[in-house]
Amino acid sequence: MTSNLDPRQKLFVALDLSSLSEAERLVALLGDSATHYKIGYRLGYSDGIAFGRELAASGKTIFFDLKLHDIDNTVREGVESIVRTGAHYLTVHAYPQTMKAAVAGREGSGLKILAVTILTSWNDVDCAEAGYQGNVTTLVQNKARQAVAIGIDGIVCSAQETGMLRAAGIPDRIELVTPGIRPKGAEIGDQKRIVTPSAAIAGGADRLVVGRPITGARDPAAAADAILAEIATTLG
Structure with a gap:
């Protein structure tokens, strides 16, 4: 579990944008309000990998949200390539x-591997339709325990599940990274298991991932600052 009280260390801004120019503009607008960035499929499959490398070189903390899943050799080689970008999370x-x-x-590097348990856009019905047995809570617990045994550094889960995971024995050294964060009054979008920033931190989340409430705001820096203030209040 992270203990740094600087709220910027808790917040990953999701650069879920369609072009490099949009991402560059957003990073410039955010300035010192953001030090941690997440790059997923949308930007990653265009210019996002190279941009992430640049941001990492400039001192930003970079999280590539690529959700790898393939045969062993392909995954291992993919991770080795990400290590060379200087990224911090995958x-x-x-x-x-x-x-x-x-x-x-990732052996020998500082790259942290995060395991995605059940997507925060899924609920029990979605899991059943995908052929899983058991509800979301059971599946998240089982996958998290496997991840810890294998040597994974963190778990991506809903903030609704962080307390449950700690109670189930997931140790503090495992970072709990939570997407599906929505400030009070924000649109839910396609998320189904969401909480506010303060509730997520109070519930034990180590890192929050926030996209549209910041990237879609008229004033992204003000939106980020409001979330940071909420986090800071919760951290005390």
């Missing part, structure tokens, strides 16, 4: 073989 899906390959690929 997601993989929480399947045992995939997680083991990712841990092997």
Whole structure:
């Protein structure tokens, strides 16, 4: 669990934008309000990998949310490539073989591997439709325990599940990273398991991932600052 009281250390701004120019503009607008950035599919599959490398070189903390899942050799080699970008975090899906390959690929580096348990856009019905047995809570617990045993550094989960995971024995050294964060009054969008920033921090989340409430705001820096203030109040 992270203990740094600087709220910027808790907030990943999701650069879920369609072009490099939009991402560059947002980073410039945010300035010192953001030090941690997440790059996912939308930007990553265009210019996002190179941009992440640049941001990492400039001192920003970079989280590539690529959710790798493939045969062992492909995952391991993919992780080795991400290590060379200087990124700090990378997601993989929480399947045992995939997680083991990712841990092997990052060996000797500072890259932290995060396991995605169940997407925050899923609920029990979605899990059943996908062929899973058990509800979201059971699946998240089981996948998280596997991840810890394999040597994963953190878990991506809903903030509604952080307390449950700690109570289930997930140790404090495992970072709990929570998407699906929505400030009070923000649109829910396609998320189903959401909480506010303050509730997420109070519930034990180590890192928050916030996209549209910041990237879609008229004043992104003001939106980020409001979330940071909420986090700071909760941290005390």
